[in-house]
Amino acid sequence: MTEFRQLMHFQFRSLRRGVVALALLSPLLGACSSPSMPSFSSMFGSGTAAGDANATAAAPLALPNDFECPSVMVRSGAATLSSSVSASDETATGLRYQVGLGNTARECRMVAPGVVSVKVGIQGRAVLGPQGTPGTIDVPIRYAVVYDGVPARTIATKLERVQVNVTPDNSNVQFSHVADPIEFPIPKRSEMDQYVIYIGFDPVGAQQNERKKPAPRPAKPKRQMSQGQD
DSSP states (O other), X not given: OHHHHHHHOOOOTTTGGGHHHHHHHHHHHGGGSSOOOOOHHHHHXXXXXXXXXXXXXXXXXXXXXXXXXXXEEEOTTOSEEEEESBTTBOSGGGXXXXXXXXXXXXXXXXXXXXXXXXXXXXEEEEEEOTTOOSEEEEXXXXXXXXXXXXXXXXXXXXXXXXXXXXXXXXXXXXXXXXXXXXXXXXXXXXXGGGEEEEEEEOHHHHHHHHHHSOOOOOOOOOOOOOOOOO
């Protein structure tokens, strides 16, 4: 359990930062406060993405009759993402923006014998605060397929970064995103009911990924051609 918590715990320094702001902005974020589970096709369409040759090359495999696509849940403490002008100013007056997660949907398919692929779609809303300016907000979202039993364990996880564009004439923007498919083995029959897809904001994970990126190699100096003498 300790290892699982260390792996999946989202360390959000912005949790306290948005407490007062969330109360003030709750009318705008109301659509994001109670995630629901509509069908995937009703939110994002059921067609395959353009250029997805693998999806159209062969007929999809049938999922087992007793398999149910895991439900999507927003991880506790990871439903909102806030940014303030400084760590010392966590009041609503110092808020740049706040982002909240709303409706979710998922779709499971069999992509190989014993292997399931799940697509997760989310809808959210970004609201500028008093210190916010129009532009692009980088929103890091963690997706994780988890066996939520005892002991709990992470089956598969990925981090995706969504770019939300806030224009000068609209400081309250709704956005949607469909994550790249996540593949995982079909659960044991005794564990199927305890599989969950957790989602949530993960700015710490995004920062760690940035630090892991290799530094760009310095450009090689161009060789100068010597000029011949007449």
